[in-house]
Amino acid sequence: MKQSLTYRIIVTVVLSVISIMMLYPVYNMVAQAFMTAEELKAIPSPWFPSGLNWDSFKQIPESFGLKPDGSLWLWNFLGNTTFLLFAQTFGVIMSSTLCAYGFSKVKFVGREKCFFLLLCTIMIPSSVCQIPLFVLFKNFGWLNTLTPLWFPAWFGGGVSNIFLIRQFMKTIPDSLMESAELDGAGVFRRYWSIALPMSKPMIFYIFIGTFGGIWGDFFGPMIYVSDRDKWTFGLAVKNLVNDTNVTSVGNLNVQMAICVCMSLLPLFTFIIGQKNYIENVHFGGALKG
Amino acid sequence: MKGLDKMKLTRQVKNTIGGYLCISPVIIGVLVFTVTPVLLSLFYSFTRYNNISPPEFIGFDNFVNLWTDEEFLHSLKITIYYTIITLPFDIGLSFLFGLLMNTKIKAMNVFRILVYLPCIVPGLASAKIWQDLFNPTANGRFNRILMALGLEDPFPFLTHPDTALFSMFIMGLFGLGGGMLFWLAGFNGIDNSYYEFSALEGANPVQNLFYITLPMMSPLLFYKVVMNIIGSLQAYGTSLLMTAGGPQGSTNFLGLNIYTTGLVEMRMGYACAQSWILFILIFLVTTLVFKNQNWVFYAEEQ
Numbered sequence: 001m002k003q004s005l006t007y008r009i010i011v012t013v014v015l016s017v018i019s020i021m022m023l024y025p026v027y028n029m030v031a032q033a034f035m036t037a038e039e040l041k042a043i044p045s046p047w048f049p050s051g052l053n054w055d056s057f058k059q060i061p062e063s064f065g066l067k068p069d070g071s072l073w074l075w076n077f078l079g080n081t082t083f084l085l086f087a088q089t090f091g092v093i094m095s096s097t098l099c100a101y102g103f104s105k106v107k108f109v110g111r112e113k114c115f116f117l118l119l120c121t122i123m124i125p126s127s128v129c130q131i132p133l134f135v136l137f138k139n140f141g142w143l144n145t146l147t148p149l150w151f152p153a154w155f156g157g158g159v160s161n162i163f164l165i166r167q168f169m170k171t172i173p174d175s176l177m178e179s180a181e182l183d184g185a186g187v188f189r190r191y192w193s194i195a196l197p198m199s200k201p202m203i204f205y206i207f208i209g210t211f212g213g214i215w216g217d218f219f220g221p222m223i224y225v226s227d228r229d230k231w232t233f234g235l236a237v238k239n240l241v242n243d244t245n246v247t248s249v250g251n252l253n254v255q256m257a258i259c260v261c262m263s264l265l266p267l268f269t270f271i272i273g274q275k276n277y278i279e280n281v282h283f284g285g286a287l288k289g
Numbered sequence: 290m291k292g293l294d295k296m297k298l299t300r301q302v303k304n305t306i307g308g309y310l311c312i313s314p315v316i317i318g319v320l321v322f323t324v325t326p327v328l329l330s331l332f333y334s335f336t337r338y339n340n341i342s343p344p345e346f347i348g349f350d351n352f353v354n355l356w357t358d359e360e361f362l363h364s365l366k367i368t369i370y371y372t373i374i375t376l377p378f379d380i381g382l383s384f385l386f387g388l389l390m391n392t393k394i395k396a397m398n399v400f401r402i403l404v405y406l407p408c409i410v411p412g413l414a415s416a417k418i419w420q421d422l423f424n425p426t427a428n429g430r431f432n433r434i435l436m437a438l439g440l441e442d443p444f445p446f447l448t449h450p451d452t453a454l455f456s457m458f459i460m461g462l463f464g465l466g467g468g469m470l471f472w473l474a475g476f477n478g479i480d481n482s483y484y485e486f487s488a489l490e491g492a493n494p495v496q497n498l499f500y501i502t503l504p505m506m507s508p509l510l511f512y513k514v515v516m517n518i519i520g521s522l523q524a525y526g527t528s529l530l531m532t533a534g535g536p537q538g539s540t541n542f543l544g545l546n547i548y549t550t551g552l553v554e555m556r557m558g559y560a561c562a563q564s565w566i567l568f569i570l571i572f573l574v575t576t577l578v579f580k581n582q583n584w585v586f587y588a589e590e591q
Binding site for chain 1: 300301303304305306307308309310311312314315316317318319321322323324325326327329330333340386389390392393394396399400402403404405406407409410411412413414415416417418419420421422428430433463466494519522523526530531543544547548551552557560561563564565567568571572575
């Protein structure tokens with residue numbers, strides 16, 4: 001598509017304005033993290049920090065509290081989150097790819113009907129399952145453990161993930177599968193050595209999404225976990241940073257520093273995946289069929 | 290021939306067993322963690338249940354009570370209202386962003402990253418950021434800008450029932466980067482030859498948009514509309530973090546109301562009844578959208 005110079009200049013100007021606006025909240029977070037408590041309490045408080053004041057960052061570990069023996073709670077929270085990041089993400093990837101493979105590359109009776117039924121569950125709001133799941137997990141004896149958060153992932157994987165991987169796997173030529181089959185490769189062998197490696201870009205995409213979701217999640221832990229030693233990082237941040245009393249300043253710079261740190265992991269995965277995300281994302285005919 | 294048939298049959302049997310094995314973890318998961326809860330929820334909605342004593346069957350009482358429950362009716366109203374208001378902005382603006390971002394400029398990747406950046410910040414952090422930006426005193430960030438532009442009194446943002454929902458809407462606009470990437474991905478999927486042909490015919494960009502881009506994007510548009518409605522009707526994360534539904538219930542979305550009724554006040558039967566109203570609402574709207582999809586263009590049909 002050829003675009004005229006005037007059009008490109010106008011677009012550049014418009015996009016610059018939009019970008020600055022979109023960036024402002026993020027800038028504000030970083031700027032306030034570097035401000036001193038005095039700067040934040042001043043009226044009017046400054047737009048720019050007077051310098052790179054790292055004190056607020058240094059106060060982060062202790063702001064999450066100390067255990068009776070004097071060690072930091074923060075490591076517990078991060079430990080729980082790390083465990084979930086692995087247990088849950090791998091569960092999602094394994095179950096969703098295997099299921100998507102079954103739905104796209106194995107021909108069996110009733111396949112399309114099963115898939116349609118699975119798609120229908122997308123309409124069920126999570127609110128409907130919330131209370132019965134709470135009761136169910138309570139009866140399983142899973143309350144106040146991390147199990148309700150990671151165990152179901154090995155039996156789920158998310159319908160939208162399955163849908164996306166299925167569409168992606170559809171583009172793998174059937175002839176490849178058939179020749180492997182003739183060579184004696186069974187259903188699972190074909191999954192493990194052909195379908196899975198060939199779906200790497202999609203798996204990566206879902207990996208990043210799931211990872212980020214778990215990292216920022218506070219809602220699941222809030223419902224199922226009560227003891228402090230089971231808290232995840234997200235829940236701890238929520239309890240420390242978010243209160244619905246809008247006017248309290250508190251130690252805003254430390255809170256903002258926590259927000260900055262919390263954004264670093266998603267930023268990092270975004271930078272790694274940037275090429276996939278920004279330049280090459282396309283559905284590859286995903287929604288045509 | 291007979292041997293071949295037999296081989297084909299065992300192959301089919303093998304594939305069927307293998308296929309069901311592949312999907313079995315998810316099927317089991319759906320049965321245990323989705324279907325069972327849905328049925329239980331339906332059962333609970335006809336009971337009084339507080340998680341301490343066993344559920345007590347009370348017939349349609351919960352559903353009858355709903356229609357005189359001001360709190361519930363209000364939250365139902367604002368949920369629908371908010372979904373209707375945000376849908377065109379969410380989809381239209383992100384589509385517009387996508388179109389702009391599809392221009393061939395050298396710095397385009399920088400713009401794309403900057404616009405996407407707010408989406409990278411976790412919800413917890415952005416709730417905090419926006420609470421501060423929305424500070425209702427004259428010292429608040431936005432208020433200082435607005436007052437410099439001539440506003441006389443500080444804008445109350447999240448602290449007044451009339452402005453809280455609007456403030457959340459503004460905050461939501463900063464999440465458009467995700468939608469933008471979605472459209473960019475879609476544009477990438479359009480075969481370039483369409484545009485080459487239209488250039489030969491002397492079509493202008495507006496014609497390109499209406500005769501190529503939009504029709505080709507209509508299946509994605511359809512997908513996005515459905516997913517947006519489903520998502521938006523049950524969304525409540527931001528209000529849980531930022532206002533806890535207040536002030537005076539003005540941001541008490543249905544999902545939040547269900548959560549507080551069921552898992553905070555422990556009126557579980559009543560909360561389940563509410564969640565079924567939400568379910569029915571989503572089902573009706575989705576069916577309605579699916580029935581009216583004659584504007585969606587599928588390339589294969591041609």
